[in-house]
Amino acid sequence: MDKFIYLLMEGYRSLWRAKLSTFSSIATIGVTLSFVGFGAMATSNLARLANESRTDYAIEVFFTQLTTDSEAQEIMNEIKSMDRVREGVLITKQEAAEIFQKEFGENIYDLLDDNPLPTSCKIKLEESGLEPAEIEPVVKAIEAMDKVEKVSYPAKAITLIESYFQGMLSVVALISMAILMGTTVLVSNTIRLTIFSRKDLIRILKLVGATDRFVKIPFIVEGIIVGIAGGVLSSLLTYLFIRTANSFLMLFTPYQLIWDWRVIILLILVVALFSILGSRKAVKKLLT
Numbered sequence: 001m002d003k004f005i006y007l008l009m010e011g012y013r014s015l016w017r018a019k020l021s022t023f024s025s026i027a028t029i030g031v032t033l034s035f036v037g038f039g040a041m042a043t044s045n046l047a048r049l050a051n052e053s054r055t056d057y058a059i060e061v062f063f064t065q066l067t068t069d070s071e072a073q074e075i076m077n078e079i080k081s082m083d084r085v086r087e088g089v090l091i092t093k094q095e096a097a098e099i100f101q102k103e104f105g106e107n108i109y110d111l112l113d114d115n116p117l118p119t120s121c122k123i124k125l126e127e128s129g130l131e132p133a134e135i136e137p138v139v140k141a142i143e144a145m146d147k148v149e150k151v152s153y154p155a156k157a158i159t160l161i162e163s164y165f166q167g168m169l170s171v172v173a174l175i176s177m178a179i180l181m182g183t184t185v186l187v188s189n190t191i192r193l194t195i196f197s198r199k200d201l202i203r204i205l206k207l208v209g210a211t212d213r214f215v216k217i218p219f220i221v222e223g224i225i226v227g228i229a230g231g232v233l234s235s236l237l238t239y240l241f242i243r244t245a246n247s248f249l250m251l252f253t254p255y256q257l258i259w260d261w262r263v264i265i266l267l268i269l270v271v272a273l274f275s276i277l278g279s280r281k282a283v284k285k286l287l288t
Helices: 002-017 019-056 069-080 093-104 132-143 155-197 199-207 212-249 261-286
Strands: 059-063 085-091 120-125 148-152
Touching: 019 155, 019 212, 019 261, 059 069, 059 132, 069 085, 069 120, 085 093, 120 132, 132 148, 155 212, 155 261, 212 261
Parallel strands: none
Antiparallel strands: 059 120, 059 148, 085 120
16 A cells, blocks of 8 residues: 555656646646537537427427317327327417417407417427437328328428537547547657656666566556646636636527536546556557
8 A cells, every 4th residue: 555655646746846847738638628628518518408409399280270179189189199299289279369469469359350370289299209200200190181281390490400419519529539639649748758857767766676567657647647637627617618608698598508517527537548548658668
């Protein structure tokens, strides 16, 4: 246990001796990873928005003018028995008139002698069935029903949100991988500089019988510390980005980005893993 603590402290002391290169590496990792963090947060929030929007998607079914409320109810019950259909709500002609008055501030009967608004119903699907390719068969089946005049659903909105989400996910993944590879190289170069600055001490340790593992572990610890410190700095910068973005969004929309600690913890763990890879790369090349 004492040996393990000594190796950890030696790694920390080694970083402190090379303060300039250490802090430069941490700052560089922190700033570059903050873009990954912000992109990951934006993707997480877009996924949340897509999931919330899925629950609000509805197929609107309009019946012919001569369809009675009881007939419309029977047709809606038939629709509700279909696969992927979650629920349905009938909107009678009178309810449609009340909705018209609420939205436009005008009584339909003051404008016209008769109510021309059709009986309709809103159908909501299961969330797992909201891919455009899966909605289309349901829509066609409803359109083929007797007394159904028109079927409307937000196909473009569904496609747009899903395409934006997939596009952002791909972009963030590519940028993240590039930056993480850069982090590996940066940590590796930092450890190489440390090794070069302590080559005389390393030679002495080997002469007195120190094992390769005993010599290598402090440098791997250095890489982990640099990576985690850079990850923590990126988390702070990402938090500032989120706060700034929310202040800007408040001017246009009530929607706010949500800070997700799970994304940040995952980011720090991934950075630590790549830092270990970078450290091992430098140590393997220079101490073997």
